[in-house]
Amino acid sequence: MITPKMVPSIPIAPRRWPLLGHMRVIAKEQHAFLLEMERTLGPVFWINMGFGIWSIVVTGEEAHTIMKNKATRSDLLDKQVPHITGHTLLVNDGTEHRRMRGAMNGPFTPKGINAADIGKMIYDVVEEHFESWEDDASLDIHHITNVFALDVIFRILGIEGADLPLWRKKFSEFIGPGMLLPFEFPGSPKWKSKKAQEWMDERFSVLVKQAREKSDTQSMLGALAHGADERGRRLEDKELLANLRILALAGHETTASVLAWVMLHLSHSPKHWDLLLEEVRQSPNEPITPKTMASYPLAEAVFRECLRLYPPVSLLPPRRVAEEMEIYGHTIPVNTRVVASLISLSKDAAAYPDPLSFQPERWLGREKRPGPLESVQFGGGPHFCLGYHLALLEGVQFIVSATRYLDKHNLRPTLQGDLPTPKYLPLTRPPKTHIELHAA
Numbered sequence: 001m002i003t004p005k006m007v008p009s010i011p012i013a014p015r016r017w018p019l020l021g022h023m024r025v026i027a028k029e030q031h032a033f034l035l036e037m038e039r040t041l042g043p044v045f046w047i048n049m050g051f052g053i054w055s056i057v058v059t060g061e062e063a064h065t066i067m068k069n070k071a072t073r074s075d076l077l078d079k080q081v082p083h084i085t086g087h088t089l090l091v092n093d094g095t096e097h098r099r100m101r102g103a104m105n106g107p108f109t110p111k112g113i114n115a116a117d118i119g120k121m122i123y124d125v126v127e128e129h130f131e132s133w134e135d136d137a138s139l140d141i142h143h144i145t146n147v148f149a150l151d152v153i154f155r156i157l158g159i160e161g162a163d164l165p166l167w168r169k170k171f172s173e174f175i176g177p178g179m180l181l182p183f184e185f186p187g188s189p190k191w192k193s194k195k196a197q198e199w200m201d202e203r204f205s206v207l208v209k210q211a212r213e214k215s216d217t218q219s220m221l222g223a224l225a226h227g228a229d230e231r232g233r234r235l236e237d238k239e240l241l242a243n244l245r246i247l248a249l250a251g252h253e254t255t256a257s258v259l260a261w262v263m264l265h266l267s268h269s270p271k272h273w274d275l276l277l278e279e280v281r282q283s284p285n286e287p288i289t290p291k292t293m294a295s296y297p298l299a300e301a302v303f304r305e306c307l308r309l310y311p312p313v314s315l316l317p318p319r320r321v322a323e324e325m326e327i328y329g330h331t332i333p334v335n336t337r338v339v340a341s342l343i344s345l346s347k348d349a350a351a352y353p354d355p356l357s358f359q360p361e362r363w364l365g366r367e368k369r370p371g372p373l374e375s376v377q378f379g380g381g382p383h384f385c386l387g388y389h390l391a392l393l394e395g396v397q398f399i400v401s402a403t404r405y406l407d408k409h410n411l412r413p414t415l416q417g418d419l420p421t422p423k424y425l426p427l428t429r430p431p432k433t434h435i436e437l438h439a440a
């Protein structure tokens, strides 16, 4: 791998520890650190992610060059956790990636989401999750949104409600914290992770077979099981299974984290809660399609603003430079690790005045829908989030349903004290924080 000695024109970020490099500061105060580095060093600098692994972080608009994946490749992740990312969209590029993406895109478009009645499915899961919301309840909000988002994605992928607790357990073994450790023996976290993967694959195989036998092309799983790109090329079965797993991974913690921040901010800002109540009371239709979602501009604005302030994927997974490239006038050699800082683009003061403050209003009254630059929290280029429309629908629906439910039960969410400081790695998320429900 390439080290700073080979590209000395790019500065090395300070606050580096022996052995751990910048890992500590990235884990503890990532956003503030990256914003400070951009201010003091400029839009490109070296960081060390521990044990001699160097990456160039790009904070300015040239980060988009990295995401375009013309001179860069996404295969680094596959070396770390091959049993999780192998054969998936995430680690493929070029023709292979286009084939996979072409075979999977359909059900994730607004049309595909409508055809599979995903909105209604999400609505049902939301309702089930509100049963414990009562007067004087104290809710561990990130835990709640996490279980909710995992249930949503499993239900969408054809898992029955009664089976969800077991799937949750297996899934937590699959992505358990020890999976990155190098050793593996019976009972070790990595061994358990692989066993859980086999368990899920066996069950997904049965569901895929059933969907094919029934010629089901409507449901999300059915559409994926039958999916083909414009040249009629389908996913191989091992690719389909790997991608079903990655959908659950990519599609739950990200949405869960944003929704937890949404509830924390709404509990902390009575003004925005009141405005949202007004919006929800005026619109009787549930936002179960991307079209009916349009009746809830403030709910979407709150979601987008929390996404902007706390992008779950604040640093894009590192790319490997495959062809020598230029970034801000520096020549970057082949095999350098380069990282696009989505958090820096998200908090760019030129695009968002007073970028650190919570102002959902900045998303309202626009003539055009937010474009790719304003949705950069979902990445960019060919790997732009497959679940973009689904995440927005799920987010708006959760916010509207939570508001309606609490209004109906005459409850109001409140947060004691200040908003918490985010935690980082692997994703930006709030620490365990409770919100309280009290009579309005």
Ligand code: HEM
Residues within 6 Å of the ligand: 074, 089, 090, 091, 101, 153, 246, 247, 248, 250, 251, 252, 254, 255, 258, 307, 311, 312, 313, 316, 317, 377, 378, 379, 380, 382, 383, 384, 385, 386, 387, 388, 390, 391
């Ligand atoms: C707020 C919610 C979400 C955020 C912030 C988010 C963010 C991202 C980002 C930044 C990427 C790009 C990764 C890269 O370039 O290396 C990505 C890719 C992806 N996301 Fe999402 N995501 C969200 C929700 C979802 C959902 C709900 C799903 C599906 C159920 C999903 C599925 C995927 C998949 C499959 C990819 C890989 C696409 C590819 O490589 O072509 N995501 N997401």
